[in-house]
Amino acid sequence: MSHWRGLSRGEEIEVFDNDLVIARGVVDDYTHDRRVLWLHLTYGGGRRMFHHEDGWHVRAVRRNQ
Numbered sequence: 001m002s003h004w005r006g007l008s009r010g011e012e013i014e015v016f017d018n019d020l021v022i023a024r025g026v027v028d029d030y031t032h033d034r035r036v037l038w039l040h041l042t043y044g045g046g047r048r049m050f051h052h053e054d055g056w057h058v059r060a061v062r063r064n065q
Contacts, residue, residue, distance in 0.1 A: 004034045004058055012061040015050055023048060
């Protein structure tokens with residue numbers, strides 16, 4: 001996603017690099033230009049900030065129905 005424009009607060013996502021998932025959680029907030037986001041990590045991992053310029057990629061978590 002370019003500058004993560006498609007993200008919404010409350011959306012569950014994975015953050016990955018080179019096809020390796022490095023974080024998973026719920027989008028808490030982001031800057032107005034969506035270059036920085038804060039993620040509430042799953043399993044009590046706390047809250048973490050990610051910068052788009054660091055090269056991270058994100059994708060929505062798909063739930064099995």
